[in-house]
Amino acid sequence: MSNSHAARDIDTSRPHSARMYDYYLGGKDHFDVDKQAAEAVATAYPGIFTCARENRAFMHRATRVLAREHGIRQWLDIGTGIPTEPNLHQVAQAVVPDARVVYADNDPLVLKYAERLMRSTRQGRTTYIQADVNDPQSLLNAPELEDVLDLGQPVALSLNALMHFVTDAQDPYGIVDRLLGVLPAGSALALSHCTPDFDSPTWQKVTDIYTNSGTPVQFRSQGDVARFFEGLDLLAPGVTVGHRWRPDGADGDAADGHSDAEVSLWAGVGIKRSVR
Numbered sequence: 001m002s003n004s005h006a007a008r009d010i011d012t013s014r015p016h017s018a019r020m021y022d023y024y025l026g027g028k029d030h031f032d033v034d035k036q037a038a039e040a041v042a043t044a045y046p047g048i049f050t051c052a053r054e055n056r057a058f059m060h061r062a063t064r065v066l067a068r069e070h071g072i073r074q075w076l077d078i079g080t081g082i083p084t085e086p087n088l089h090q091v092a093q094a095v096v097p098d099a100r101v102v103y104a105d106n107d108p109l110v111l112k113y114a115e116r117l118m119r120s121t122r123q124g125r126t127t128y129i130q131a132d133v134n135d136p137q138s139l140l141n142a143p144e145l146e147d148v149l150d151l152g153q154p155v156a157l158s159l160n161a162l163m164h165f166v167t168d169a170q171d172p173y174g175i176v177d178r179l180l181g182v183l184p185a186g187s188a189l190a191l192s193h194c195t196p197d198f199d200s201p202t203w204q205k206v207t208d209i210y211t212n213s214g215t216p217v218q219f220r221s222q223g224d225v226a227r228f229f230e231g232l233d234l235l236a237p238g239v240t241v242g243h244r245w246r247p248d249g250a251d252g253d254a255a256d257g258h259s260d261a262e263v264s265l266w267a268g269v270g271i272k273r274s275v276r
Helices: 003-009 017-024 032-044 048-069 088-095 108-112 114-118 136-141 143-148 172-181 200-212 222-229
Strands: 074-078 100-105 125-130 156-160 188-194 265-271
Touching: 017 032, 017 048, 017 108, 032 048, 032 200, 048 088, 048 156, 048 188, 048 265, 074 088, 088 100, 100 114, 100 143, 108 114, 108 125, 114 125, 125 143, 136 143, 136 172, 156 172, 172 188, 172 222, 188 222, 222 265
Parallel strands: 074 100, 074 156, 100 125, 156 188
Antiparallel strands: 188 265
């Protein structure tokens, strides 16, 4: 699909989660309808800006840890969102210049800006696939995937702030199992997920805003998020609040800088040791 075709497919009549997330991060790639919905969320839950930033910081740290400590050189990042620097490939390639990254998202606006995701180091490679996590087979069958990634070598599956947009009716655990199932031992799952655990009434309001805007969501408890890692070896400190997952100061993060309720994001990284 060309970028001009993608632009024609962009629906500006209702808010979109990727563009709302761009607003939370202080970006400029959103429309008034997204700003209005995002501000409604922020009225109900002022911590949403912190949550978005901490989600981003977790992705950076998890990427660095997997590259430095676990020999990962390949990433499959689904639900990429609108590019925000540093993007995952920039973080990975700063550690291992030959890192290869496949990005996937189903939003035409992300496709419009996908060129930003293609600016790889000379040693590494990146590509972008227009695909929906709810149809994992079409993603796995995309020729661009095997063109960039060697599925015989470990791959990190990166699902950041994505799976709460997959309701139980859509079989989220089955989707993750399907994706991990094609990856060899030594691969990893890095996942973050918003939660109502610290303030259920507020998160019900957030749920209603997204659902009424045409985007069903299902925010999950720590136990339900931990289910995504069944059969994997969880890295310490396990499934924890996002800002408490190995804070290293590199992104200006500090575990005591925010309350757990403000962040309201479970995060974890697991290593696949054998066939699930």
